[in-house]
Amino acid sequence: xxxxxxxxxxxxxxxxxxxxxxxxxxxxxxxxxxxxxxxxxxxxxxxxxxxxxxxxxxxxxxxxxxxxxxxxxxxxxxxxxxxxxxxxxxxxxxxxxxxxxxxxxxxxxxxxxxxxxxxxxxxxxxxxxxxxxxxxxxxxxxxxxxxxxxxxxxxxxxxxxxxxxxxxxxxxxxxxxxxxxxxxxxxxxxxxxxxxxxxxxxxxxxxxxxxxxxxxxxxxxxxxxxxxxxxxxxxxxxxxxxxxxxxxxxxxxxxxxxxxxxxx
Numbered sequence: 001x002x003x004x005x006x007x008x009x010x011x012x013x014x015x016x017x018x019x020x021x022x023x024x025x026x027x028x029x030x031x032x033x034x035x036x037x038x039x040x041x042x043x044x045x046x047x048x049x050x051x052x053x054x055x056x057x058x059x060x061x062x063x064x065x066x067x068x069x070x071x072x073x074x075x076x077x078x079x080x081x082x083x084x085x086x087x088x089x090x091x092x093x094x095x096x097x098x099x100x101x102x103x104x105x106x107x108x109x110x111x112x113x114x115x116x117x118x119x120x121x122x123x124x125x126x127x128x129x130x131x132x133x134x135x136x137x138x139x140x141x142x143x144x145x146x147x148x149x150x151x152x153x154x155x156x157x158x159x160x161x162x163x164x165x166x167x168x169x170x171x172x173x174x175x176x177x178x179x180x181x182x183x184x185x186x187x188x189x190x191x192x193x194x195x196x197x198x199x200x201x202x203x204x205x206x207x208x209x210x211x212x213x214x215x216x217x218x219x220x221x222x223x224x225x226x227x228x229x230x231x232x233x234x235x236x237x238x239x240x241x242x243x244x245x246x247x248x249x250x251x252x253x254x255x256x257x258x259x260x261x262x263x264x
Contacts, residue, residue, distance in 0.1 A: 005131035006103055008166040012137040013096045016046065019141065019154050020089050028085040030151035033144040033238065039151060040088055041077050042140055047092030048076035049136070054098035069119045069264060103130040121264060122177025128170075135170040138163060139232055164198025164228050171235050171263050172202060176210040181260040183211045190257055191220030198228035204257070222249030224258070235263045 020043055032042040059065075066072035080088060106112060112127040124132075142159065145152050176183065183206070190204045203214045225246045226234070234241035241261070247254045 002127045002130045003107060004162065004166050005128070005134045005170070006100075006107055008134035008163050009103055009130050009137065010100050011163060012134060012141065013050075013100060015156055016137055016141045017093055017096055019145065019152065019156070020092050022154065023085070023089070023152070025085070027152050028088075032140075033147060033150050034140065037077065037144075039145065040083075040085055041081075042144055043092055044077050044080040044083070044088045045073055046137060046140060047088060047095065048080060049073075049133070050095035050099035051091055052076070053102045054095045066119060069121050072119060099133075103133060106130065121174060124173070128173065131166060131170040131173065134163070135167040138167040139236065142229075143232060143238060159197040159229050161197045161199075164196075164232075165200070166198075167232060168194065168198045168200075168228050171231065172213040174263055175204075175213060175261070176207075178263050179261055180210065182257060183207065183209070185256045185260055186211050188222075188253075189220040190254065191223035193223055193225045194228040194231055195225065196227045196229060200228075220249075222247065222251075222254050224248075224254050234258075235261055237262045 023039065023043075028038070028040045030039050031037075032039050034042055034045075037045070066075060080091075106126050106129055112125065114126045115123050116126045116129065117123045118132070142156075144150055146154055146156060182204070186204055186206050188206065192202045192204065194200055194202075201216050203216060203220050205212050205214060225248070226241075226244045230239075230244035233239040234244050241258045245254075245258065
């Protein structure tokens with residue numbers, strides 16, 4: 001079960017909510033670091049996901065279903081484009097408890113291990129959705145909103161090991177299905193060493209169809225090293241990996257692999 005993801009989601013939702021309550025009129029309109037989205041759009045994205053968890057909208061048979069996660073999320077944000085900042089804040093804040101309750105239920109019910117397909121992102125166990133929410137909130141709040149290149153400055157706790165680790169673990173879980181081109185260039189093990197909060201060692205190994213990610217990096221001849229918090233940046237292509245990654249071993253091979261990483 002994903003109890004760590006559930007715990008991280010609760011902490012991050014509470015912190016994110018505190019920031020949302022404090023936003024000024026100018027901050028709501030500022031561009032976030034998430035390309036194409038303002039701060040209001042960013043909050044609407046998270047708030048709409050909370051709302052969908054609490055009260056899923058009925059399917060519209062006349063409208064084609066979104067084929068990609070990006071398309072789905074943009075639809076939710078676009079539907080709130082004309083909302084006031086107060087409306088966006090209210091939806092976010094009023095649905096936190098309900099969304100966390102649904103994520104909690106996903107850990108407890110018989111459906112916890114039921115496969116769940118997230119559009120083009122792949123198929124996962126239902127209980128893992130809490131990990132996805134923790135990653136999403138960490139990335140949007142600590143990187144797109146409050147990061148060094150974000151538009152908002154607030155006093156929040158420094159990155160903690162358990163919260164960053166949950167985000168990193170979801171990235172490793174999603175990598176094989178979200179970034180299928182990686183499997184096409186990974187022809188031998190590649191070690192990964194992440195330092196600082198959320199850090200650890202992993203090995204990317206070729207598989208019959210998709211790569212696998214295993215704990216430990218000792219068996220790989222080529223190892224890349226980065227701060228774990230930086231992995232959230234370059235692993236989502238918010239920042240070039242070359243700014244953050246050191247390579248020990250075959251640098252040309254590592255470059256071929258890293259150029260294909262783009263976790264959503």
